[in-house]
Amino acid sequence: MAKRLTLIFLIASHLFVSGVTSNNLTIENKCDYTVWPGILTSIGSLSTSTSGFALKKGESRAIHAPSLWSGQIWGRTLCSINSTGKFSCATGDCNSGEIECSGRDSNSPRSLVELSIDGHNINSYRVSVVDGYNFPLQVVPQRTFKSERCTDVSCDVVDLNQLACPYELMVVDEEERPIACTNPCRISNCYTSSSYTQIFKNACPTARVDNGDNNYFACPSSTDYFITFCPSLTPIPTSK
Ligand SMILES: *[C@@H]1O[C@H](CO)[C@@H](O)[C@H](O)[C@H]1NC(C)=O
Ligand SMILES: *[C@@H]1O[C@H](CO)[C@@H](O)[C@H](O)[C@H]1NC(C)=O
Numbered sequence: 001m002a003k004r005l006t007l008i009f010l011i012a013s014h015l016f017v018s019g020v021t022s023n024n025l026t027i028e029n030k031c032d033y034t035v036w037p038g039i040l041t042s043i044g045s046l047s048t049s050t051s052g053f054a055l056k057k058g059e060s061r062a063i064h065a066p067s068l069w070s071g072q073i074w075g076r077t078l079c080s081i082n083s084t085g086k087f088s089c090a091t092g093d094c095n096s097g098e099i100e101c102s103g104r105d106s107n108s109p110r111s112l113v114e115l116s117i118d119g120h121n122i123n124s125y126r127v128s129v130v131d132g133y134n135f136p137l138q139v140v141p142q143r144t145f146k147s148e149r150c151t152d153v154s155c156d157v158v159d160l161n162q163l164a165c166p167y168e169l170m171v172v173d174e175e176e177r178p179i180a181c182t183n184p185c186r187i188s189n190c191y192t193s194s195s196y197t198q199i200f201k202n203a204c205p206t207a208r209v210d211n212g213d214n215n216y217f218a219c220p221s222s223t224d225y226f227i228t229f230c231p232s233l234t235p236i237p238t239s240k
Contacts, residue, residue: 023067023117024224028060031135031230035075036037037061038094038101043116044069051101052076052094055229067222070116074106077134078179090173091134091180109171109180110134111155113227114208116216123172123223124216127153127207129200132171133160138231145224150219155204156231164203169196183211 029035039051047064054074055061078090079099086097092110094101109132114125125139138154158164165181173179183200184190190197190210200209208215 017035020072021050023065023069023123023222024062025065025073025115025227026060026062026224027055027073027229029055029057029075029229030056030232031075031077033077034079034098035077035135035229036079036089036092037073037075037229038092038106039063039071039073040094040101040103040105041069041071043071051103052096052099053077054099063237065117066226067117067121068119068163071114072114073227075112075135075137076106076110076230078173091171106131108132109182110240111137113137113139113225114216115139117222121222123150123219123221125153125225126216127155127204127218128182129155129204129207130186130211131188132181132183132211133165133200135159135161135204138226138228140226140228141219141223143219143221149218151206153206153217153218154231155207157205158203160200160203164199166199178200183209187211224230 027037034054034056036054044066072094076089076092081087087099091108092106093108094104094106096102098103111133112128112131114126114128127139136156138156140152141150143150160181161178169182170178171180184196197210
């Protein structure tokens with residue numbers, strides 16, 4: 001009898017766990033301009049097979065990730081199609097020549113979200129600016145059951161392009177407006193002593209800023225994520 005109860009309990013708890021398993025990734029674009037998300041899958045595959053699309057200002061899109069998936073999500077800006085029909089972007093470009101990145105990585109400066117959902121639904125995630133920075137972003141795991149909240153991670157304290165990127169690291173458009181910031185710590189480890197690391201850390205305190213930093217945040221079970229491009233910066237308190 002006891003055995004049977006255990007079995008029933010196991011089946012019931014399995015059903016319960018399956019029932020709550022959801023790893024939807026909602027990408028919302030709050031930037032003042034269109035952003036073209038790029039997605040690079042390293043393990044698993046997404047049900048809505050997509051590796052690149054456009055998100056206009058204010059639009060969002062949910063992507064269902066399976067219970068075993070890892071990859072990168074970033075945003076491309078200032079994209080266009082040239083006279084030979086090739087698609088390319090001024091920042092975050094994945095050199096595919098098309099809106100879909102189709103398994104191609106980017107070597108252009110970009111703020112990045114790295115996510116890993118393992119078969120036991122343990123999530124690890126981080127924001128990385130090791131590849132540089134193109135706009136502020138934020139990752140908010142939506143885990144609510146059992147009072148614990150998984151940590152939000154972001155890179156949104158200041159707009160690095162406009163306010164903090166050193167001149168020598170600045171990427172500008174044809175009109176000399178700053179559109180991205182390169183991170184020299186991608187190529188060689190800067191560690192915490194570097195002034196460059198400090199600049200990125202100030203703008204992105206919870207993000208990975210240096211190649212030598214391998215820390216992830218973890219969420220102990222399945223969760224949906226909200227990834228926001230250009231989340232509003234923390235409002236400055238006003239006096240009455
Ligand atoms: C997750 O995404 C799938 C596919 O887009 C959708 O059918 C489902 O309702 C979503 N689940 C939640 C909890 O949002
Ligand atoms: C169009 O874009 C592709 C890819 O960026 C580039 O290789 C090619 O030279 C461009 N062609 C023209 C005519 O600008």
